[in-house]
Amino acid sequence: MKNIDKELADIVGSEFVSNHPEEKFIYSRDMGTMEPAFPDLVVMPNTTEEIQKIVQLANREEIPITPMGGGLTLSGLVRPLKGGIVMDLKRMNRIIAVNEKSRYVITEAGTSQGMLQAYLKKHHPSLKHSVPDAPPIATIAGNVLIHGSGHISQSGGFHSEMLNGMEVVMPTGEVVRIGSCATSPYWFSRAPLPDLAGLFLGWAGTTGIVTKLAIKLYPNRLFNDVKAFVTEDSEQVAEVIHRVTGTQVAEDVNVVMSSRMPGFQIVFMTYSADTKEELTWKRNLIRASLKKFIDDNVGGFMVVLPVLKGDFLEVPMKNITQFADEMQGGGFEYIGAIMPIELFSEAYRTGIEIADHFGIPHFIIVRVVGLGHCMMFAYAYAFNRADEADIKKVQAALEDTNRKVLQMGGIPWKAEAPAQKQIIEHMDPNTFALMNRIRAVLDPKGIMNPGNWEV
Amino acid sequence: MEYAEILHRCFRCGFCKLPSDYTDINCPSYLKFKFETYSPGGRMWLLKAWLNKDIKTTPRLAEILFSCTACGNCVEHCVFPAFKEDLLNAFIAGKGELVNEKAIPPKVRDYFEAIYLHGNPFKRLRKNRANWATELNLESFSGQTYLFYVGCLGSYDENGQKMAYHTAKLMIDGGVSFGILGDKESCDGNEVRSMGEMELFKHIAEKNIQEFRNAGVENIITLSPHAYHSFKNDYSQLGGHFNVYHYSHILKDLIGKKEAVTSGTSIPVTFHDPCYLGRHNNDYQAARDVLRAIPGIELVEMDRTMNNALCCGGGGGNFYTDILGGGPDSPARVRVREALETGAEVLVVACPQCILMFEDAIKSEGISEKLNVMDLSEVVQSGLP
Numbered sequence: 001m002k003n004i005d006k007e008l009a010d011i012v013g014s015e016f017v018s019n020h021p022e023e024k025f026i027y028s029r030d031m032g033t034m035e036p037a038f039p040d041l042v043v044m045p046n047t048t049e050e051i052q053k054i055v056q057l058a059n060r061e062e063i064p065i066t067p068m069g070g071g072l073t074l075s076g077l078v079r080p081l082k083g084g085i086v087m088d089l090k091r092m093n094r095i096i097a098v099n100e101k102s103r104y105v106i107t108e109a110g111t112s113q114g115m116l117q118a119y120l121k122k123h124h125p126s127l128k129h130s131v132p133d134a135p136p137i138a139t140i141a142g143n144v145l146i147h148g149s150g151h152i153s154q155s156g157g158f159h160s161e162m163l164n165g166m167e168v169v170m171p172t173g174e175v176v177r178i179g180s181c182a183t184s185p186y187w188f189s190r191a192p193l194p195d196l197a198g199l200f201l202g203w204a205g206t207t208g209i210v211t212k213l214a215i216k217l218y219p220n221r222l223f224n225d226v227k228a229f230v231t232e233d234s235e236q237v238a239e240v241i242h243r244v245t246g247t248q249v250a251e252d253v254n255v256v257m258s259s260r261m262p263g264f265q266i267v268f269m270t271y272s273a274d275t276k277e278e279l280t281w282k283r284n285l286i287r288a289s290l291k292k293f294i295d296d297n298v299g300g301f302m303v304v305l306p307v308l309k310g311d312f313l314e315v316p317m318k319n320i321t322q323f324a325d326e327m328q329g330g331g332f333e334y335i336g337a338i339m340p341i342e343l344f345s346e347a348y349r350t351g352i353e354i355a356d357h358f359g360i361p362h363f364i365i366v367r368v369v370g371l372g373h374c375m376m377f378a379y380a381y382a383f384n385r386a387d388e389a390d391i392k393k394v395q396a397a398l399e400d401t402n403r404k405v406l407q408m409g410g411i412p413w414k415a416e417a418p419a420q421k422q423i424i425e426h427m428d429p430n431t432f433a434l435m436n437r438i439r440a441v442l443d444p445k446g447i448m449n450p451g452n453w454e455v
Numbered sequence: 456m457e458y459a460e461i462l463h464r465c466f467r468c469g470f471c472k473l474p475s476d477y478t479d480i481n482c483p484s485y486l487k488f489k490f491e492t493y494s495p496g497g498r499m500w501l502l503k504a505w506l507n508k509d510i511k512t513t514p515r516l517a518e519i520l521f522s523c524t525a526c527g528n529c530v531e532h533c534v535f536p537a538f539k540e541d542l543l544n545a546f547i548a549g550k551g552e553l554v555n556e557k558a559i560p561p562k563v564r565d566y567f568e569a570i571y572l573h574g575n576p577f578k579r580l581r582k583n584r585a586n587w588a589t590e591l592n593l594e595s596f597s598g599q600t601y602l603f604y605v606g607c608l609g610s611y612d613e614n615g616q617k618m619a620y621h622t623a624k625l626m627i628d629g630g631v632s633f634g635i636l637g638d639k640e641s642c643d644g645n646e647v648r649s650m651g652e653m654e655l656f657k658h659i660a661e662k663n664i665q666e667f668r669n670a671g672v673e674n675i676i677t678l679s680p681h682a683y684h685s686f687k688n689d690y691s692q693l694g695g696h697f698n699v700y701h702y703s704h705i706l707k708d709l710i711g712k713k714e715a716v717t718s719g720t721s722i723p724v725t726f727h728d729p730c731y732l733g734r735h736n737n738d739y740q741a742a743r744d745v746l747r748a749i750p751g752i753e754l755v756e757m758d759r760t761m762n763n764a765l766c767c768g769g770g771g772g773n774f775y776t777d778i779l780g781g782g783p784d785s786p787a788r789v790r791v792r793e794a795l796e797t798g799a800e801v802l803v804v805a806c807p808q809c810i811l812m813f814e815d816a817i818k819s820e821g822i823s824e825k826l827n828v829m830d831l832s833e834v835v836q837s838g839l840p
């Protein structure tokens with residue numbers, strides 16, 4: 001690779017370009033099990049214009065670029081599989097504008113979930129965004145671009161569905177605007193224009209670099225509560241989800257299953273209201289929707305002690321991150337399978353079988369996306385980072401899980417490069433051919449995060 | 456390396472980079488340098504890689520480790536209770552390994568040498584240590600109730616000297632029985648410890664303990680929270696058991712017992728919690744009680760306050776090595792901007808390192824017309840507004 005350090009330093013400042021072994025080491029890997037892939041350089045731009053110049057330079061020299069947000073997918077999506085430049089976007093973390101009336105925020109791509117959360121709390125306390133249960137340093141843009149989900153996903157869908165618009169630096173260096181902001185000063189919607197956002201959502205950074213985006217905001221209500229419904233019959237859970245989501249009062253519905261509580265499926269439903277009366281009314285609606293299961297003696301509401309409610313209402317939930325120390329080894333990775341809710345029971349049984357087969361304690365958490373339109377079924381495996389054999393075992397379990405998810409009819413979410421290949425094997429060939437044609441047009445020199453979505 | 460067994464348990468989730476409400480980056484070195492390597496998780500993984508010989512000893516690695524100010528934000532906000540308390544210990548142990556390899560930044564080496572040879576980092580003469588007190592005719596310690604230990608910055612730095620002067624004056628006026636060690640005083644060693652030079656720290660601490668014992672010291676008032684922490688928590692592990700107070704505790708006893716009644720004009724001030732008083736020793740109230748007792752002061756809080764306070768960037772020897780200095784994202788400059796945003800006209804500090812860092816930052820930001828940095832004792836002395 002041609003030495004472009006100086007040119008990059010001229011663009012972003014020498015202190016924000018590194019080819020030191022320390023940065024190469026850290027930016028070669030993430031917290032999951034994927035093997036490291038080393039960058040030649042790490043660069044931290046501060047503006048869209050700087051990104052444009054870097055992309056133009058990379059095009060000229062045909063050097064790969066891997067854009068990076070929080071780097072917290074756990075599936076190694078920001079490992080530079082073919083070397084080149086890792087572009088860490090976290091310097092671009094300015095919150096540009098909040099439109100209270102139309103409920104959206106425009107922000108730069110490096111803004112973290114936590115920073116927006118705190119900003120809204122301070123300046124716009126009546127509004128909130130859908131926060132994933134990733135650590136708060138995860139970026140808004142990164143989560144939208146991987147089709148993430150979060151605490152308002154039951155009512156609002158995937159975070160990519162909450163996207164109003166974007167500014168993108170194309171692989172050839174042009175800056176384009178997507179959504180209403182392409183024709184209007186307002187970033188209110190992707191409709192009614194041809195929806196070009198799909199060119200960038202779910203592509204693992206292979207089609208461009210998002211520099212700004214607008215996402216929807218939601219009412220932040222004063223009163224919040226959580227209900228927990230427990231059953232030992234996995235066949236009932238899809239119907240439980242169907243009925244609860246049918247009430248349209250829950251903001252977030254999760255199901256938790258763990259080897260610490262073998263056999264139990266616990267459905268957590270959070271909801272909020274502007275008044276205590278409204279909260280009670282919503283609680284009663286949820287209770288009524290699940291009465292059938294209590295009458296049939298196949299499930300019941302679990303008391304969530306007041307002292308524990310804070311943990312369940314915490315956004316994001318820290319105890320999910322804490323799973324990384326389950327094996328006292330600092331690591332976990334999960335397959336978040338996107339699938340229809342009717343697959344719940346089969347998916348659950350499969351998870352138990354895989355965990356038993358590999359001798360790993362099972363931890364499964366499910367987030368309902370949309371009004372029961374689908375779910376993110378996460379099979380999480382903790383591992384000891386200091387034990388190579390343990391890492392290999394979890395890698396094998398993850399691979400097996402991906403295979404079985406695809407067999408069931410689900411699709412692994414934010415798939416690791418090997419899982420992307422598995423998905424492509426199941427994909428309609430014409431769909432994959434279209435993906436390749438689109439990429440060839442957008443990125444003729446193939447510089448954007450190469451190695452992803454490839455056979 | 457000590458604490459090597461916890462390095463791989465870090466998930467690098469990044470809670471440690473933030474305050475509890477996630478407002479903004481709260482790890483001083485990550486704030487300044489931005490690369491993941493300079494975050495607490497980056498250090499954990501790099502130390503593990505270094506022990507595994509996946510990376511070599513380099514000046515960059517040394518800079519990454521020694522840019523840690525030991526502010527304790529990572530310990531405060533790490534979500535892994537099983538090992539969070541040892542995060543800083545691991546970083547200090549890592550620095551210690553580089554000390555043993557003599558692979559430390561030149562300014563760190565200079566710091567150690569100066570402390571060893573001169574008892575202060577500025578290579579100043581020991582006989583001048585009490586120059587700040589000349590005007591006050593302070594007594595040498597000879598069995599008074601308290602030893603007033605002013606430390607290196609209190610002895611030699613212009614701002615620190617003012618702090619020492621005002622504090623001593625207030626104590627004299629308040630009838631506090633105290634004396635100083637003068638040219639017998641030596642560095643407390645807290646920064647030496649936080650920079651991993653454990654042998655030198657032990658040497659300093661044992662010498663100081665002996666000096667205190669010989670003088671019959673039982674109670675110590677410190678100017679610096681760093682010395683307060685060291686005397687209170689580290690010296691005791693080496694057999695030096697003293698009753699240790701920070702000067703804010705004494706001021707609180709003198710004036711801070713009741714709420715002031717303000718009539719007429721008031722002046723908005725904000726208080727910056729020193730890491731070694733706050734996060735390291737869980738004391739957030741004494742200085743605030745003092746401020747609340749002064750008529751005419753309106754105490755306004757910054758977004759990041761108490762256990763979420765952003766470090767000034769001076770700890771871990773950085774006030775001297777200046778690894779974190781320069782540029783708009785240096786922690787001190789970020790912090791003075793945050794103070795200004797509150798509408799405060801005065802940024803009150805209670806640590807000689809903080810005042811040094813913030814005085815420079817205010818000049819760099821060009822806001823000296825809008826924001827004044829004052830130490831707590833000077834605020835009391837001046838009787839604002």
